[in-house]
Amino acid sequence: MKHLTLVATASVAALATSIAHAEPLRIGIIESLSGAQTSTGRLYANAVKYGVDRINEAGGFNGEPVVVTEYDNAGGAPEAADKFRQAVADGVDIIVQGASSAIAGQLTEDVRKHNIRNPGDEILFMNLGGEAMELTGDKCQFYHFRFTTTAPMRVNALTSAMKEAGDLGTKVYAINQNYSWGQDMQAAIEAAAPEEGYEVVGEVLHDVNKIQDFAPFVARIKSAAPDTVITGNWSNDLLLLMKATGDAGLDVTFATAFLDQPGNIANAGKTALGHYIANNYDNAAGDGTFAETYRQATGHLPIFVEGHSAFAMAQLQEALKGLDFAGGPINVTEIALALENSTYDSPVGPISIRKEDHQSIRPVVVSKVVENPKFPAEGTTLGFAPVKIVEGKDAIYPVQESCEMDRPEG
Amino acid sequence: MMSFRSVLLLATLLALLLAVPPLLDLAWQNALVNVLIASLFALAFNLLVGQAGLLSFGHAAYFGVGAFAALHLMIAIEDGLAFPTPLVPLAGAVVGLVVGLVAGFFATKRSGVYFALVTLAIAELIHALAPRLEGLFGGESGIGSMRMPFAGIVFGSTIEVYYLTLGWVLFCGLGLYLYTLTPFGRLTLALRDNEQRVRFLGYDAHSSKVIVFAISGMVSGVAGSLLAISNETANYSLFATDVSAQVVLQTFVGGSTVFFGPVIGAAIFALFSFLVSDLTRSWVFYQGLIFVLVMLYAPTGIGGAIQHHIRHRRQLDWPALAAPYAAMLFGGLLVAAGIVFATEMVAVMFGEDYARTREAAGGALIPFELFGATWSPTGPSTYLIPLVLLGAGIAILVKVRRRIDAVWAARGEQGSKTQTLATTGGIQ
Missing domain, CATH: 3.40.50.2300 (Response regulator)
Structure with a gap:
């Protein structure tokens, strides 16, 4: 009995501390981190981390630093579906992927179904590199945003x-x-x-x-x-x-x-x-400020997909500025609505979101x-x-x- | 037949499989679904390789068509077809059977290496064709559907999917086990052991092999459709060679000579990828290493080693074995720690991140972080620790192996003399 009381006290204490801490915004990178596409997947993950570091430097969100977790989809869609469920179990609010259209197709479907089944506990998908037209065509949905060209x-x-x-x-x-x-x-x-x-x-x-x-x-x-x-x-x-x-x-x-x-x-x-x-971006096209900031933070100039992926996270940062959940639960639908209305002034020009299909106008x-x-x-x-x-x-x-x-x- | 004790063991296992998952979190439930699907696929594959002696390198084909068949049926249900969702894997079974019959007809005309090559070619054919047939396979983004509710069950949560998967895996697993007890199951073994003799006995060896192949394809199709139900999508990457290779690895690590061996292999590999894949990028390397080590030191697989112990449990001097086995475990852990240390160190030192920090530091060999400590690339401890771990571990293993061999050899004096020393080499 004494033991039980101890457990009860401990769990009440644990509950109290979890209330004292605000809920952090969780971002899951479900990327090709092993297999043939590793080099590209790595670049996306680098840029996302760079972007999140900028958000956290500016004070994070909801009173807590934004938490990033990497998941290795090994370059395959079934593995990505698996990691998506892992991310759901970890309480991720936003998932990010770029290296493959096939995986983007898998993830956008997973997100759509998850959101139908779990109203109030939605997940948002920031697609950084899946350029397949159908992602904003046949498969287009409210919680998918494409931050690249087609x-x-x-x-x-x-x-x-x-x-x-x-x-x-x-x-x-x-x-x-x-x-x-x-x-x-x-x-x-x-x-x-x-x-x-x-x-x-x-x-x-x-x-x-x-x-x-x-x-x-x-x-x-x-x-x-x-x-x-x-x-x-x-x-x-x-x-x-x-x-x-x-x-x-x-x-x-x-x-x-x-x-x-x-x-x-x-x-x-x-x-x-x-x-x-x-x-989407070339270092020589901007005024060089972004390239230099990026180099100072990561040790190298932004290459290949890193530039535009960092812009996507910066755009998320813009969207988050207008939101305040006062340390309470994260409302992903409101983040999505804010993202729709956000504009980010990238080094090569403004980027905004087209509401009809969530393709970025860039x-x-x-x-x-x-x-x-x-x-x-x-x-x-x-x-x-x-x-x-x-x-x-x-x-x-x-x-x-x-x-x-x-x-x-x- | 099964003894009372093994029935009890199976009943306990079943009770655990039924009772424990609701207490686990989502990630574990999902991992268990993967374990179940991989187990069924490996069992189906082992019907061919373990029992009929036909090594297929293209079983992804039957797994994949099963998945797509199930998804097309699910799409039809979504559009209003009145078909109970729990029976969707039947679609995978039918299509797996038909594709297995056709592919098996050609593949089983040859045996050995040629058989393996034909199965590989058939799988590659489908893999190359699938992205072209967009209506059927949905291009590279694949096709998707949603599980529809049936009889009040929504099939929305992972635990519902788990129970559905468990039901099908137990049903098919039991079916495959009972199959081995039928006369045709015995004939399957005979095909492996001496095909010519089967022919002289008046059986049509080719037709028999086609039937075995088709049954294996059918159960693989069920496994594939369970994956489709779980993922609710499929794309042509299911036909890729790594899916075929994975089931080969799982079956051989688990042990193809024992009926439930492949389940052990499938469970180990599925849980390994669940637990390790997000900890280290080298997990595929470790997976390959496990396969190589098992093949070298326990060619009959983990299941084979366990069966070997169970078979000789009455003749072995267990108290004398306890200490060397504990030492062997310790030695194995040392070797594992040494290998993991060396691998992770190499991964860091030759990795992109380290190259960048070095570049920033002007090319100097600066210290790096690993396992919560700082290591210098020029410091002796960085290299001594894995070397000492490996050396000590290997020394213990070599020494202990002799003692274990001696105990195993002594068993012959008390009982059976059928097993020779050669197989005890496979214990470690």
Whole structure:
């Protein structure tokens, strides 16, 4: 009996202390931290932690520092579903993921179902890198926010900026990977043709990360004689394609989406000169303040996806500023509503959220590979020089008809 | 037949499986669901590899089609089809059976390495095809549905999913066990031991193998559909080789020669990934290391080692074994600690974070944090500690192994002489 009393006293004491402490906002990073996509997953996690550190430096939220937990989804959707449940068990309020559209598809569905079943205990999904159109189309939902571009935004920015610079030409070849991203790219390249006054002289979809020799594809490109090759390829598919083109002595301009992936420029060498990229952010495009702050905090300049991921967390910080739960329970729906109305002034221009499908309206930076740039790529004399920053309102595309979003009542 | 004691043991286990999960938190409930699904998949796989002697490297195919079949049925239920949610795994069973029949017909025309290669090829075929067939497999984002309520059960919480999974796993597990007792189950073993003889006895070896393959595919399909019910989504990554490889690892670590061996392996691996995957990024390495060590020192798997002990429990001098076994455990822990220390140290020193801090410090070999202490990359203790741990551990293991061998050899004088020393090498 004495023992029981002791337990009861202890649990009352524990309860009292938990009341004295406010509820912290919990962020779960469900990222590819082992497996083939580790290097990219790591970058997303770095940037999120950087962003959360800034929030905590400014006093945290709800009277407590924001808590971040990393979960390794090992690059697979079933594992991500598993880690999502783990995160729910840990009481996470916001989950973050960037390295894969497939995993983003899994997580947005998991979040949707969780929120249907647990009203009042919602979870918000900040999608930092899943660019598949269906995430803001068929699968669009109130608690999913996309903080990156999509294929039409990249292609429209690329073609308009290259046309202005006189580098686009009139004949365009589309080579992309055969899955939703590559298909989205191809559709966007076809769709932009009348506006920008080019003709698509050939298009091909190929296997993802399986091709070792792009020579047959280069031969097809050569016979179509384009001025520009637009590709959404990433990783080896981009590198080997550019190398094969260089080896064949083919003189075309590449318009890419992922040329800034770490190691690409160093591997491609001089072959990369003159090629274009459209992305969310480049160090040379801002005034350098953000890049320097980031370098001081993490020991390196923001690379690849780190910039725009840090902006997403900064935008969350903006949204949180207007909220006060007075140390009480976190209301995720109110955070989502605040996020919808937030605007963040990033180094390359303002970023806001489109309420209809929760796609961010954001600037797209178009850059060109040059020699001796302001920020050379690791171990080279090459790097990106910004050509044009396409403002958010010009880069955005119409809301997809397939998006039917159920908004919370009230 | 089963003795009274093993019935009692099974009943206790069942009672634990029924009574304990509601007391656990969400994360553990979910981990147990994964253990159950992995166990059933491994049992189904072992029907082929352990009992029929056919090593398949492409069992993800049948697991995956089961998952997709279940999801399509769930989507139909969501759209108004009157079908009880708890029976959804039947869809996985039917599709697994059909795909298993077709694939098995071709694969079992060959045996050994060629059989393994054909199964691998079939799985890769589906893996390559699936992302193209968007209507069926939903592209790389996959297809999703929601569990619909049935007979007052909402199937919204993890514990409801757990009981549904438990029911199906027990039902199929029992079915597979009873199968081994049937004449056809005996024929399956004969196929493994001497296929030619089976043929001379007048059986059609190919048809028999196709049937075994299809049954294995069917139960794998049930396991896959249980995963689909739990995750409510599936994408084509279910067909990937690592899913096939995982079940091979689990089955062999658990022990393919014992009926319940694969369950041990599946439970160990599923719990290992649940407990360790967020602690260290090297968890896949440790998992591989466990597999290699088990294959080297206990080729019959953990289940095989346990069975070996149970079989000789009356002939062994247990008091004489207790001390060496305790020493062996201690030595094993030392080796494990040494390996973990060395691995984590390498992971830190060659990791990105450390490279960056070094860069910031102008390339100096600055100290790093690990296990709550600070270590200097140039300090002797950083290297001595894992070396001493490893060395002491290995020395203890080598020494103790001789004593254990001696005790095991002595058992022959009291009783059975059938087991030779060669197998005791597999105990450690």
